[in-house]
Amino acid sequence: MRQDQDPGLSGPGLAVAEPGELLVGYLRWYREALRRKLAGLGEEQLRTPLAATGWAPLALVQHLGWMEHRWLRWGLRAEQVDARPPGGLVAEWRVDRPTADIWATYDAQTAAADEILDGLAPWTALATRAAVGGRFTRPDTAPPLSRILVHLLQEYARHLGHLDIARQLLDGHTGE
Numbered sequence: 001m002r003q004d005q006d007p008g009l010s011g012p013g014l015a016v017a018e019p020g021e022l023l024v025g026y027l028r029w030y031r032e033a034l035r036r037k038l039a040g041l042g043e044e045q046l047r048t049p050l051a052a053t054g055w056a057p058l059a060l061v062q063h064l065g066w067m068e069h070r071w072l073r074w075g076l077r078a079e080q081v082d083a084r085p086p087g088g089l090v091a092e093w094r095v096d097r098p099t100a101d102i103w104a105t106y107d108a109q110t111a112a113a114d115e116i117l118d119g120l121a122p123w124t125a126l127a128t129r130a131a132v133g134g135r136f137t138r139p140d141t142a143p144p145l146s147r148i149l150v151h152l153l154q155e156y157a158r159h160l161g162h163l164d165i166a167r168q169l170l171d172g173h174t175g176e
Contacts, residue, residue: 020126023149024117030156037163045170047095058102059093060159065106066092067155068113071148078134
């Protein structure tokens with residue numbers, strides 16, 4: 001545990017108070033939590049869909065990477081990129097590539113997201129609206145960066161809760 005971290009408070013250090021830094025700090029904490037929650041699972045456990053959920057734990061890795069890609073590259077930046085993998089939503093939740101490739105794709109997607117976010121620091125731009133032309137086709141539907149970051153956090157929080165349940169079903173390990 002970091003010295004500036006309270007054992008009862010997860011996320012960025014206690015001294016982090018600036019809203020943008022706090023939001024991005026939690027996003028990065030959730031990414032680390034994803035890795036922690038999957039650590040120790042065997043290849044079969046990572047790749048096999050659970051009957052109770054219909055998805056394999058590695059499918060969440062794919063989904064969360066594509067979710068960041070959609071909201072930051074296609075959404076905030078309006079980059080002309082695919083919103084989903086070839087095969088669409090079904091492919092996003094299907095685990096049919098080697099585990100190392102899935103993690104490499106996730107790492108590339110989150111690195112691209114970090115490059116965008118780091119370029120916006122020192123967070124004077126939380127009210128900046130997403131560009132038009134990618135995910136958002138009209139200025140009145142383009143959300144501000146702050147809203148996008150909150151959406152990313154709720155996606156991670158929700159899915160990591162799902163992963164806690166999946167992990168408990170797989171090997172009895174309970175979440176944080």
